[in-house]
Amino acid sequence: MAGHQKQHPLTEVLTKGFDPALSVGSARPAVFRTSTYVFSSPESAERAFDLMAGRAQKQPGEEIDLVYSRFNHPNAQIAEDHMVPLEAGATCALVFNSGMAAIMTSLMAFAGPGDAIVYTVPIYGGTQHLIQDFLEPWGIRGIAVPAGDTAAIDKAIRETQNLKIVLIETPANPTLRMTDIRRAVETTGGKALVMVDNTLLGPAFQHPLELGADLVLYSATKYLGGMSDLIAGVAVAKDPALLGKIRSKRSLFGNILQPDECWMLDTRLPTVNLRMNKASKNAQRIAEKLATHPAVERIIYPTLFTNDEQKRIFAAQCDFPGAMLSIVLKGGKAAAFDFLRNVRLARNAVSLGGVETLSCHPKTTTHSGFTDEESRQAEVTDGLVRISIGIEDWRDLLADFTQALDGAQ
DSSP states (O other), X not given: XXXXXXXXXXHHHHHTTOOGGGGTTOSSOOOOOXXXXXXXXXXXXXXXXXXXXXXXXXXXXXXXXXXXXXXXXXXXXXXXXXXXGGSTTOSEEEEESSHHHHXXXXXXXXXXXXXXXXEEESOOHHHHHIIIIIIHHHTOEEEEEETTOHHHHHHHHHHOTTEEEEEEESSOTTTOOOOOHHHHHHHHTTSSEEEEEOTTTTXXXXXXXXXXXXXXXXXXXXXXXXXXXXXXXXXXXXXXXXXXHHHHHHHHHTOBOOHHHHHHHHHHGGGXXXXXXXXXXXXXXXXXXXXXXXTEEEEEOGGGOOSHHHHHHHHHHBSSOOSEEEEEXXXXXXXXXXXXXXXXXXXXXXXXXXXXXXXXXXXXXXTTTSOHXXXXXXXXXXXXXXXXXXXXXXXXXXXXXXXXXXXXX
């Protein structure tokens, strides 16, 4: 570029880090299916292994030979380079073969036996089980605190011994309770890393790195992939040294995303903002119109928040409300099941963030492993239905939900 002028993110996601000359002139990246790579010289092989093992640091502009696809490969590098401009404040990214792989690898890179993790609840059920059923028996304590409860989070951060990680999911799944990221960072004061699961609003509508977080985590299966046809995860950071420690664990665990899936994910990244904006507009229209339906106890959606603190956090750290909403039906589980049985356009399936609308009953699916006390604390009730709004015409979705709610009364 003339004068090396910095490009805007929506341009960089299509141009950064990909050289057509290295792909026989292909305008878009090819798929590199290979397990090992030929070194340009013995010295280059030595240098590549020193860098991979952390015995040396890459110099600016230095080109490094690839080694083995468990450690890195061209499609991973391209997808990672294209992820960086989407995440405000980021300089580096790593791709994983699932969102859980990204979370597990990141936690295990910085916490060991005797250490502690403070985490907000509700949180994705898989993350909670990872902490409770794997990390805690291994000697890493998990301290659960209610999402959005600033005083409780402050107290846990200040009083927890050997605290290494503060893990925040905001908005929380499935109640959309929001946690003040900047406040958690300030309270932590550098004594622990602040990691944010940004799957529900990022990278388009919430920017944790700009609020001081150290690491942003994604289930790229959701909005980043957007088509419900791949499983992937991403970790993004401002500090390359931080991500370097996670990279070494990824190489050890072998949970890098494979070339075909990296290629698929990379093709979706240029349209993330388009898809998320469309779905968010749909969701806001639908949520606000369904709020007065007689079968509805309440609609959980950011523009309908009534709690002053939740309204403040939303206004302070989110650009738009997003495409997730939850409906709490007056008739409990029976009404929720009737609603799911009667919807025609919204598929009854777990996951979220696709172009199609999906709906589920968290109490008996994604959060079914919770104890009664955990469900109560997380406010995952019998009557709660979680809906991921897609990019269909919102009027068709509204008509479908209305007739399903009529049948659930």
